[in-house]
Amino acid sequence: MGRLDDKVAVVTGSSRGLGEGIARRLAAEGAAVVCADVMDASEVAASLPVAPSGAGPKAVHLDVTDNGAVEEAMRAVADEYGRIDILANNAGVAQPICEIIDTPDDVIDKVFAVNVRGVINCSRAAARIMKENMWGRIINTASQTGKVAWQGWGIYSISKFAVVGLTQVMALEMAPYNVTVNAICPGTMFTDMTKTGFGMAAEMQGRVRDELLAEHIDGIPMKRLGTAEDIGAMAAFLASDDAKFTTGASLNLTGGEQVFF
Template sequence: MTQRLILVTGGASGIGKACVERFAADGDHVISVDLQHETTSVSPQVFQEVFDLTQLDEIVSWVSSLVERYGLPDVIVNSAGISRMNFLIDSPVDEWEAIFKLNVFAVAQLSRAFANAWLGIGSPGRIINIASQAGKNGYRGLGAYVASKHAVIGLTKTAAVELAPHNILVNAVCPGIVETPMKHRERIDGGALRGLTADEILAEDISQVPLGRTAQPSDVANVVHFQASQAADYMTGQAINVTGGMTMH
C-alpha cells in the first residue's frame, strides 16, 4: 500500500490523537497539529507541529511552510475544537466568538488553503471534518457548540459540491458521546449548571445510547480512517454518525 501523508488538527488528545495513532499504525506519515504536545512523539512516522489555528490570518502562510517542509498532505482531518457549557440566556458574546473561531472559521480557512494547494497542482485530496451529533440535534447548555457544529456540516456540504469536479472529497464524521478530556469537563460543568454530579451525567449519557455504552476515541478514528481510504472513493458531502444509535439521521 502506498504511504500517505495525513494532517490531523487537535492531534494531541481525544479524537484527534486517536486518528493520529490509527493512521500511523496503518503505515502513514502523520502531521499532528496542536497548541502543545504533552509528550514527544515515539513514532518516527508522526511529526508534531505546534500552531494556534485561531490565528486565522497566519493559516495560509503556515500551510505554505508546512508543505515546504513535509510535502502536500493527501488528507486533512479537522479535529481541533472546543466547547463551553452555558445556557443560551447566560452565554456571553465572547464565548460564541471563541467557539466559532476554532470550530468553524479555522476549519474553513484550513480547508481553503489546502484545497487551493491541491488545485494548484491538479491533485486529488480529502477533507474530513469532525463535526458532531450536535450538528444535527440541540443539547441544553451547548448552544454555541451546537450552532458551530451545524455550521461545520453546512460547510462540508458546500465544499463537497464545489470541489467534487476536482476529485477533492469532503465529508464529516459526527461522533456521539465520546470519552475524551473535553467530554469529562462538560460533565463537570454541565452537572454544575443542572445541580447534578459528573457521575449522574455519565449515567444519563449511557442511558441515551441504544448500544448501551459511550464511545472511545478509537471508535471515531476507525470511521475517519475509512473515509480516508479507497473504500470511500464514491462518497462526498456526507455527515456520518458514530453515535451507537443515539442519532439516526
C-alpha cells in the same frame, strides 16, 4: 500494505482526545502524520510510527483561528513532505452550559473562531494544495449537535451545523479536483471535553458527575461512550480509497444516540 501508505496527513487538535485517535489510526495505516495543535502535541507525534516512505511524523504549533499562521503551516508541510493528501479538521472547543440569550459575547466569538473559522482557514489552505495535486481528503469533526438542536450548548450546536454545511458546500466545489469532503458526527465520546461538560452539568444540578454520566450512557442504545479508536477508524475509512465515491456526507458516530439522517 496499509490503506494510507505514504499519504501525508495533517490532523488539527491532535494533542489529545479524538484528534489523537485520528492521528494514531492514520499513522497506523501508513500515513505520515503532522499533529497540529495550539497545545503541545509533540508527545503524540513522537509516539507515531514512521511512514513506509521514511517520512516521519511531527508536531507543529498551530492556532487554527490565526489564518496567516494556518496558510504558512500548510505551505510548510507541503514544502517539506511534497503535498498534503489528508486534512482532518478536528480542533474544537466547547462552551459553558447556557441558553443562547445568556451566552457571553466572548464565548460566541471563541466558539465560532475555532469551530467554524478555524475549519474554514485550514480547509481552504489545504484544499488549494490538494487542488494542485488533483487528490485530497478533508475530514471534519462535526457533532451530532450539528444535526439536531442541543439545548444548553446552543452556540456550540450552531457552530457544528455550520461545519455540516461547510462540508456539503466544499464537497461540491472540490469534487472536480478529486478531493472529497466529509464530516464525522460523534455522539458522546470518552474525552476531556465530555468529562468537563458533564462536570458542569452535575454542578448545576447538584449531582455527582459520574452518576449523571452513567445515566446518560444508559440512554445510549449501544450502552457505551464513543472512543478515540472509533473515530480513528471512521476517519481512516474516509481517507482511504474505500471511500473514494463518498463526499458531502456527515456520518453519525453515536452508538445510536442519534440516528436521524
